[in-house]
Amino acid sequence: NEQGATVDRTVRPLAVNFWGHTWTLCAWCEFRDDFRHFRLDRMRDWQLLDAQFRPEPGKTLADLTRLYEQQQHGKQR
Numbered sequence: 001n002e003q004g005a006t007v008d009r010t011v012r013p014l015a016v017n018f019w020g021h022t023w024t025l026c027a028w029c030e031f032r033d034d035f036r037h038f039r040l041d042r043m044r045d046w047q048l049l050d051a052q053f054r055p056e057p058g059k060t061l062a063d064l065t066r067l068y069e070q071q072q073h074g075k076q077r
Helices: 061-075
Strands: 011-018 023-029 034-039
Touching: 011 034, 011 061
Parallel strands: none
Antiparallel strands: 011 023, 023 034
16 A cells, blocks of 8 residues: 555456556455456566456446546536
C-alpha cells in the first residue's frame, strides 16, 4: 500500500488503465467487498489462482462503469 505495508488481496481483475504515469489494476476486491484500484508499481508479487469467479451482479466492469457515470452525473448537478 502507499505506506509500504504488504497486504494480500484476492481480486477479480476487470481492467488495466494507464493514467499518464501510472498503470493501475481495476478490480473487485473480495477483502473490501468493493471496487478498488491497485497501482501496478506497488505490487511486489501476484499469483494466478486455479479458482474462477462466477459472474455476480454488482461486481462487473459494467457495474463499475455505471457507478462512475452516476458519480459523474451527481457532480454535474
